[in-house]
Amino acid sequence: MSIEVRHMSKTFGRFRVLRDVSLRVETGELVALLGPSGSGKTTLLRIIAGLEQPDAGSGPILFHDEDVADQRVGDRRVGFVFQHYALFRHMTVFENVAFGLRVRPRRLRPSPRQIREKVEQLLHLVQLDFLADRYPHQLSGGQRQRVALARALAMEPKVLLLDEPFGSLDAKVRQELRGWLRRLHDEIRLTSVFVTHDQEEALELADRVVVMNEGRIEQIGSPDEVFHQPKTEFVISFLGQVNRFHGRLERGKVHFASLQWETPEWEQAEACPAHVFIRPHDLQVAASSNGQPALSACVQHIHSAGPKVRLELATDGGQKLLAEITQEQYRTEPLTVGSRVFLTPQNIKVFPYPSDST
Amino acid sequence: MQRVLPGFGLTLGLTLLYWSLIVFLPVAALVVRAAGIPWEQIVRTMTDPRVLAALGLSFGGAALAAGLDTMFGLLVAWALVRYRFPGRRLLDAMIDLPFALPTAVSGIALTSLYGPNGWIGRWLEPLGIHVAYSRLGVVIALMFIGLPFVVRTLQPALEDLDPELEEAAASLGAGRWATWQRVILPTLRPALLTGFTLAFARAVGEYGTIVFISGNLPMKTEIAPFLIVVKLEQYDYAGAAAIAVVMLAVALLVLTAIHRLQTSYSFLRG
Ligand SMILES: Nc1ncnc2c1ncn2[C@@H]1O[C@H](COP(=O)(O)OP(=O)(O)O)[C@@H](O)[C@H]1O
Numbered sequence: 001m002s003i004e005v006r007h008m009s010k011t012f013g014r015f016r017v018l019r020d021v022s023l024r025v026e027t028g029e030l031v032a033l034l035g036p037s038g039s040g041k042t043t044l045l046r047i048i049a050g051l052e053q054p055d056a057g058s059g060p061i062l063f064h065d066e067d068v069a070d071q072r073v074g075d076r077r078v079g080f081v082f083q084h085y086a087l088f089r090h091m092t093v094f095e096n097v098a099f100g101l102r103v104r105p106r107r108l109r110p111s112p113r114q115i116r117e118k119v120e121q122l123l124h125l126v127q128l129d130f131l132a133d134r135y136p137h138q139l140s141g142g143q144r145q146r147v148a149l150a151r152a153l154a155m156e157p158k159v160l161l162l163d164e165p166f167g168s169l170d171a172k173v174r175q176e177l178r179g180w181l182r183r184l185h186d187e188i189r190l191t192s193v194f195v196t197h198d199q200e201e202a203l204e205l206a207d208r209v210v211v212m213n214e215g216r217i218e219q220i221g222s223p224d225e226v227f228h229q230p231k232t233e234f235v236i237s238f239l240g241q242v243n244r245f246h247g248r249l250e251r252g253k254v255h256f257a258s259l260q261w262e263t264p265e266w267e268q269a270e271a272c273p274a275h276v277f278i279r280p281h282d283l284q285v286a287a288s289s290n291g292q293p294a295l296s297a298c299v300q301h302i303h304s305a306g307p308k309v310r311l312e313l314a315t316d317g318g319q320k321l322l323a324e325i326t327q328e329q330y331r332t333e334p335l336t337v338g339s340r341v342f343l344t345p346q347n348i349k350v351f352p353y354p355s356d357s358t
Numbered sequence: 359m360q361r362v363l364p365g366f367g368l369t370l371g372l373t374l375l376y377w378s379l380i381v382f383l384p385v386a387a388l389v390v391r392a393a394g395i396p397w398e399q400i401v402r403t404m405t406d407p408r409v410l411a412a413l414g415l416s417f418g419g420a421a422l423a424a425g426l427d428t429m430f431g432l433l434v435a436w437a438l439v440r441y442r443f444p445g446r447r448l449l450d451a452m453i454d455l456p457f458a459l460p461t462a463v464s465g466i467a468l469t470s471l472y473g474p475n476g477w478i479g480r481w482l483e484p485l486g487i488h489v490a491y492s493r494l495g496v497v498i499a500l501m502f503i504g505l506p507f508v509v510r511t512l513q514p515a516l517e518d519l520d521p522e523l524e525e526a527a528a529s530l531g532a533g534r535w536a537t538w539q540r541v542i543l544p545t546l547r548p549a550l551l552t553g554f555t556l557a558f559a560r561a562v563g564e565y566g567t568i569v570f571i572s573g574n575l576p577m578k579t580e581i582a583p584f585l586i587v588v589k590l591e592q593y594d595y596a597g598a599a600a601i602a603v604v605m606l607a608v609a610l611l612v613l614t615a616i617h618r619l620q621t622s623y624s625f626l627r628g
Contacts, residue, residue, distance in 0.1 A: 051525050075530045080529040086522040092545040100530035103540065155530055 001191050002027045003048060006059030010043050010052065010215075016044045019215040022059070025208075028189040030182075032202035036210035036238065041195040043081075044212075048193065049078045057330070063158060069131040079152030079190075083164040085144045087136040093147050094132040097122055100155030101299040113145050123152040125184070142173040153188075162194035166201065178205055196235045198240045203227060211235050233351050236277045243321050245276040247350070252349050256313070257295050263350050280324040282347040285311065294342035297321055299335060310325075313341065367451045385606065392603040403600040408576050409585060412599070413494060416582040417608060419562035423500030424508075427557045430501075431508025439511070440517040453510065456503045457512040461566025468499055469570045484613055491573035495582065499567045504557030511556065515549035548620060562609055 002024040010018040017040045033041040046052040048061060050073035060067040064304045069075050088096050097119045101110055104312070110118065123129045126146040136144055145165065152160060165181065166174040171218045182205055185192060185283035196202050202209045203223040207274040211218045211226055211234070219231045247256030252267040254260065263358070266274075300320075309330040313321040322344060325333075335341070392400075403409055438450050441518075456464060472479040472489035479489055489495045519542065527537040543550075565583040572579035582605055589598035 005622075049529060051529070073525070074531045074533065078529060078533075080526070082526060084520070084522065086520060086525075086526040088541055088545070090547070099527070099532070099540070103530065103532040103536045151526075151530065306521065325375050 001064045004062040008058045009055045029207045032206035032209045033195045039212040040215040050076045072113040077158045078155030081148045081162040085148040097150045110242040124152045141169045160192040161188045193295045200297045213238050243278045247276045249274040272352045277349040278345050280322040283323040286342045286346045289342045294344045300341045392599040400600045403597050411577045412580045412582040412585040419496050423497050424554050424558035427508045428554045435485045435512035463565040465570035482579040495571040500561040507556035508553035512552035
């Protein structure tokens with residue numbers, strides 16, 4: 001079941017939370033809505049579910065190319081997993097999962113035996129069979145999350161929507177559940193959309209990532225695309241740390257700091273100012289100059305606990321930079337706080353901007 | 359386990375001391391007093407139709423009023439918590455009025471409102487509905503004093519009730535009615551029960567508000583606390599104590615039953 005929204009806008013009071021958002025999710029895809037807090041991700045998810053009404057004048061909401069904008073949430077058959085799970089605390093795990101089946105109109109309601117079988121099968125799927133008789137408050141956060149998921153799946157939804165599914169869990173559980181959710185999705189292939197503000201989570205889990213900012217979609221693409229071919233400055237800055245320079249684009253070259261760089265993709269552009277972005281791992285660090293043009297900087301902090309060694313640097317002009325080197329290089333090169341190093345970019349990303357803005 | 363706040367022993371000691379002085383001693387005195395009454399007299403008192411009618415009205419009326427209060431109180435609390443409307447804060451402040459008014463004042467106010475010539479009574483009288491000097495009046499008076507207990511107990515519970523629960527139920531296909539019946543009411547049940555209990559307990563013991571509006575007609579609108587006063591005025595201390603002990607026993611029984619029901623919802627905590 002594909003999902004499509006066209007020209008979706010939403011205003012709360014005078015505050016425009018969504019501005020003309022269009023998005024299509026293909027059948028069986030797992031899509032992440034990624035953006036900073038307040039960018040409108042949850043609102044978009046809730047509009048798809050029918051929990052929120054879009055502004056008048058918005059386009060249709062299509063499930064499998066059928067407009068569901070006028071259907072109520074209960075009729076849309078969406079499995080919605082709430083950030084804080086919203087489990088029914090007076091019901092056991094079993095009853096929570098059975099809820100969607102028990103409230104069906106009588107002629108559509110499965111028999112008690114069918115309900116039991118279905119619920120047991122779902123609890124097995126989320127690996128919680130042994131907790132069927134517990135109450136929600138007796139479960140850990142990760143277990144509650146899985147109950148919420150089983151409950152949403154019980155009504156045989158056409159699409160699955162998850163609001164910050166790992167938002168309130170600690171790091172280790174997040175990591176586990178992430179892998180688990182990916183495997184579950186590969187198994188059941190239900191069209192799914194989840195909201196997250198964690199870029200790592202989105203990049204690791206999703207088939208496609210929708211990067212949102214201030215109520216707009218900045219870019220839609222595979223994790224690889226949005227990471228390696230960011231279309232806007234926002235996307236490159238949001239997906240991980242990055243160094244930014246002011247530069248100038250002229251005749252297919254960009255000049256920044258003391259360096260210049262060939263930019264064939266901007267060959268045709270008129271001379272104009274530009275921002276130059278370099279990821280920390282794209283800055284090669286050397287303790288001594290090899291005669292090539294390089295940025296010279298001074299080491300201010302070294303964070304060596306981790307798979308990579310992160311260096312905080314300051315150029316002579318006072319600009320702060322981040323660089324990343326391997327543990328091997330750190331062990332062989334004489335780097336200490338205060339060392340002078342020479343930086344050569346391996347890869348850069350240029351965004352020209354009109355001279356009247358910054 | 360090392361507690362952060364010390365003084366469990368001290369706290370318990372003080373609690374027991376206060377409870378003994380303020381609650382236990384008077385009750386014990388009552389029981390001792392009643393224990394001195396000849397058995398036949400207790401039986402005679404307890405089989406007196408007038409006494410039975412008064413006890414029936416006190417407990418029955420209190421249960422009915424508390425039940426109705428629980429329903430209306432839920433409505434009022436829901437409106438106060440969930441909606442924003444002009445006058446909401448004023449209404450919220452007014453809820454406590456029955457707490458604050460001397461009961462005699464409430465009684466007089468209700469009587470002048472519902473009496474045959476009262477603002478409301480005037481219109482009900484031609485319809486054949488007599489509020490003053492009838493059991494209906496007693497129940498209305500009991501509802502008046504019981505309502506704040508229900509509203510004030512339910513408000514925090516409703517504020518705690520996450521709207522996401524309703525959204526979850528709706529997304530799972532539950533209609534409005536199913537959501538109320540299967541999700542909201544069960545979640546609120548402990549608070550509803552507490553509110554009911556408080557309103558009931560208050561109503562059983564109520565005296566001042568009722569005596570004006572009820573007219574205290576024996577066998578009809580006479581409540582047990584009033585009958586106790588009547589007996590005292592006739593120097594029938596034994597009779598008064600006998601009724602009192604029965605009231606105490608029934609009240610204890612009811613409160614214990616409700617308490618046990620309440621603890622069976624312990625899973626709602628946490
Ligand atoms: N019901 C609401 N009433 C008013 N403002 C809201 C409401 N829901 C969300 N907002 C506002 O809309 C903005 C976007 O919210 P949301 O969609 O939750 O963003 P995100 O999920 O990206 O954090 C936020 O600034 C939030 O304060």
